[in-house]
Amino acid sequence: MSVCRSLSKNLGKSLVAGLFLSLAGAASAQAGSLNLLTWEGYADDSFVKPFEEDTGCSVDAVYVGSNDEFFAKLMGGGGAYDLISPSNDTTMKLIDAGLVDPVDMSKVPASKEFFETFESPAWLSKDGKTYGVPYAWGIIRIIVDADAVDGTPDSLAFLWDPKFKGKLAMWDDIETVYTAARYLGIEDIYDMDDEQLAKVKEALLELKPNIRKYWFTTSEMGTLMQGKEVVGGNSWEETLLKLKEDGRDIIDVDPKEGRGGWSDSWMIAKGASENECVYKWLDYVSTAKVQALGHKVTGFGYANKNLVGELTPEEKESFETLGMSDPETLKTVSWWQPVKQRAKYLEIWNQVKAAQ
Numbered sequence: 001m002s003v004c005r006s007l008s009k010n011l012g013k014s015l016v017a018g019l020f021l022s023l024a025g026a027a028s029a030q031a032g033s034l035n036l037l038t039w040e041g042y043a044d045d046s047f048v049k050p051f052e053e054d055t056g057c058s059v060d061a062v063y064v065g066s067n068d069e070f071f072a073k074l075m076g077g078g079g080a081y082d083l084i085s086p087s088n089d090t091t092m093k094l095i096d097a098g099l100v101d102p103v104d105m106s107k108v109p110a111s112k113e114f115f116e117t118f119e120s121p122a123w124l125s126k127d128g129k130t131y132g133v134p135y136a137w138g139i140i141r142i143i144v145d146a147d148a149v150d151g152t153p154d155s156l157a158f159l160w161d162p163k164f165k166g167k168l169a170m171w172d173d174i175e176t177v178y179t180a181a182r183y184l185g186i187e188d189i190y191d192m193d194d195e196q197l198a199k200v201k202e203a204l205l206e207l208k209p210n211i212r213k214y215w216f217t218t219s220e221m222g223t224l225m226q227g228k229e230v231v232g233g234n235s236w237e238e239t240l241l242k243l244k245e246d247g248r249d250i251i252d253v254d255p256k257e258g259r260g261g262w263s264d265s266w267m268i269a270k271g272a273s274e275n276e277c278v279y280k281w282l283d284y285v286s287t288a289k290v291q292a293l294g295h296k297v298t299g300f301g302y303a304n305k306n307l308v309g310e311l312t313p314e315e316k317e318s319f320e321t322l323g324m325s326d327p328e329t330l331k332t333v334s335w336w337q338p339v340k341q342r343a344k345y346l347e348i349w350n351q352v353k354a355a356q
Contacts, residue, residue: 034277036061037073037081039264041298042136047290055284057277074099074269082272083281085135088123088263089190089336095124095131101268102129107279110286110304117330118303123337124265132265133282134303136294139322139333140175140260141240144232145225146249156183156255159233160203164210169224169233172214174342175260177349179234180204182257182334190337197341197348204352214353225250237322238299244321252322254332261333263303295319 034057036043043061052058062081064070067090074084074094086094094100105111111119111133118134125131142156148167149158156179159168170176180203181189186196212230215221222239224230226246243250266282284290291302292310301324308316308325316325323329339345 032277033058034281035081036083038085042085044297047293051284055280081269082275082278084267085264089338091123092338095126099270100131101270101273102131105130108133108283108286110283113306114303115305115327115330132267134263134265136300136302137263138300141235142253143235143240144251146251148231152251153253154256156257160207166212167231168210169213169215169221169230170211171234172216174345177345178260190339201348241318258334262336
């Protein structure tokens, strides 16, 4: 009898334990998880924690340092990720390779509040399908100290003025190749032939005497401007804002030839559409409130035009100073695109930097 009671007691414990584990497993499965492959700042606790609490979806983020990593990691085993956030010069490469699923935008109602530019951008569209939800964006700023120029330049040509010998700094990036192409009036700067690239190289060599330094990080450019080692060049928004906060009179040039710009979008990794947390995240991060939180972290522009209403008066002033709440600003941007001869572009850029 005592043996039977002991067996019965142990069996009861096992059933209870099994039931507990089963319920825990069910709760876990119901809550779900979301694996992001993204840029630093795109999975900040300020908006990730509320999402986890509201949805029960746990979020895990792996950060990348370049757009090339998105393609490489998905090719190497995309099943490890649910959502990725590449830039617009990489999105079509992922779409063409079949590494991402189309997005059902009806499940992202917050996208109805997007700027017109981001309603159906070419870099996310193929065969009538949409393959991503626009998120953050930015413009490559052309800046110059107001004391160094007469009036406000309206063309990139001022960068080539001999009076700026040794007084400019330009980004050590393919974007500076694009800048020279815009200056020359080349129509399709992302698909230049060899003859056009030769002309761009010549223009960059003509510009080189004016270059004190090719900067690699925004802090470098900021330091050069703050120390008055240079009077202008190209930069990011944060450099421009910091200089203005320090009381510097810096002109944010809006050249008639246009400025470069990027847009990052959330894309669904192949096969991840069935994850119930995917569309919860896509709609959540598309809302004005959450994108305003994102702006506080990164300083970037965001797709939802209503986010400005979620900013403090000080943040709103800075945002509007950059023109990032004005849809007309977006029309002046030469948005990054895939470059077929990217290796050739980079070869020319490296030759320019190495030239004496």
